[in-house]
Amino acid sequence: MPRPPAILQVLPALDAGGVERGTLEIAEAIGRTGFRPLVASAGGRLAAALGEAHVTLPLAAKNPLAIWRNAAALEALARREGVALIHARSRAPAWSALRAARRLGLPFVTTYHAAYNEGFPGKRLYNSVMAHGDRVIAISRFVAEHLQARHGTDPARVRVIPRGVDPARFDPAAVDPARVAALRAAWDVPAGAPLLLLPARLTRWKGGMVVVEALARLPGAVAVLLGDGRPAFAADLRARAEALGVAGRLRLPGHLADVPAALLAADIVLHASTEPEGFGRSVIEAQAMARPVIASDLGGPRETVRHGETGWLVPPGDATALAGAVQAVLALDPAARAAIGAAARAGVPTLRAMQDATLDVYRELLR
Incomplete structure (x- = not known):
């Protein structure tokens, strides 16, 4: 045939x-x-x-x-x-x-x-x-x-x-809590510490340095920059974290296949790109997992993040604004955060x- x-x-x-x-x-x-x-x-x-x-x-x-x-x-x-x-x-x-x-x-x-x-x-x-x-x-x-x-x-x-996104794979109910707990343990996140996740390649324009600068304004929080990329930039991130006194709260674990569990492990998922992205797949994956998302106010994420309704937008490259948004989201009561997460999940393209x-x-x- x-x-x-x-x-x-x-x-x-x-x-x-x-x-x-x-x-x-x-x-x-x-x-x-x-x-x-x-x-x-x-x-x-x-x-x-x-x-x-x-x-x-x-x-x-x-x-x-x-x-x-x-x-x-x-x-x-x-x-x-x-x-x-x-x-x-x-x-x-x-x-x-x-x-x-x-x-x-x-x-x-x-x-x-x-x-x-x-x-x-x-x-x-x-x-x-x-x-x-x-x-x-x-x-x-x-x-x-x-x-x-x-x-x-x-x-x-x-x-x-x-x-x-595949709503079956990116479904909070489909992720075994043991997977989430194992990741937080592997990343050495202290109990009760807010976990900020940036799922992106380690390249400068993805905003990893902005997150490190913001981390210095967020006592007690742990930032995980999840993705592989340029070793030289990873070294720059570690050096800057050391200079700011936050090296002990920065994690660079590299590539991870279990993205749904990583997103569910986060208290807030960040998109910190300093140049416009065509779309921003990590944003809708986080929204599908009903996580609070803070994204740079440029490019494609403007079309999927409605400020205050399905997430929050901040000026790109502004570590002070990013830290302020994180503090505001963490200050919300759990029910308010859950409502925004649910609204985000309901609107993601499939x-x-x-x-x-x-x-x-x-x-x-x-x-």
Whole structure:
């Protein structure tokens, strides 16, 4: 029997992060249709979840020669696997995928994940590939507006599809309290100490340094910066914490797979990015777990956090304001905090809605 046609997603690697997890979620949805899921990347810790649906290619490389070679490799892969549509999720692989799709006459979809910076000449051109899809998925209204402002993208080609969470996995009732207790013990959080959680990669713009500065204004609180990243920045965080006298209350445990338990272990979940995020998946995951969320007032989180109703917004990069918001939330009575958590959980976009909307984009082009 001939194999059904495939839908190919391309991205640099499959280690950790919202782009990577979204790729796996859409691959799962494709598997429920009459198409085969196929993902090409340089590999990583999440690649094993795809099994034979993953193809290893050096798509993390950004130099022009590598992009050219990857275009030929993707074209050959698409011919061999009977690919019907290519979906690019990051810039360097998107340039390769665009060339392959055009040479084969295949529909080309991009997901525009962020307001990419333009810090050096030619960067806008490099970024623009993400606006070249026959359909461009914007992960928030903020991103859709950015597409129009930066690239003049025809709104008829744009589809706004917010990221979503699995309400079954991110369900407070589904997490064994023993998992939560084990994490607090592993992180050496004293009994009764407020636990502040920043689930984000250890990169400067994610706001880890802002949290450390705020921690100095929050006696007794413990801050957990959950995620891996750049060792040099982790060293900077530890040095600053030492200088502020809070090193004993800062935890940098690295990557953790059990995100629901980590969120439930927190008294407050923080989003402290100093640059606008396209969406902010960690925010809606925390809201799905009915946790109090304090987020930077910029980018995508403005669309999921209604100040004082489903969370709180603070000026980005302002450690004093962040500490003040933490103190205000901790001062609320438990019933008030629970009510805001419940309202947040009730309003989060779901994984199934994101998957179905993405499949609708594929069907639109494949018809």
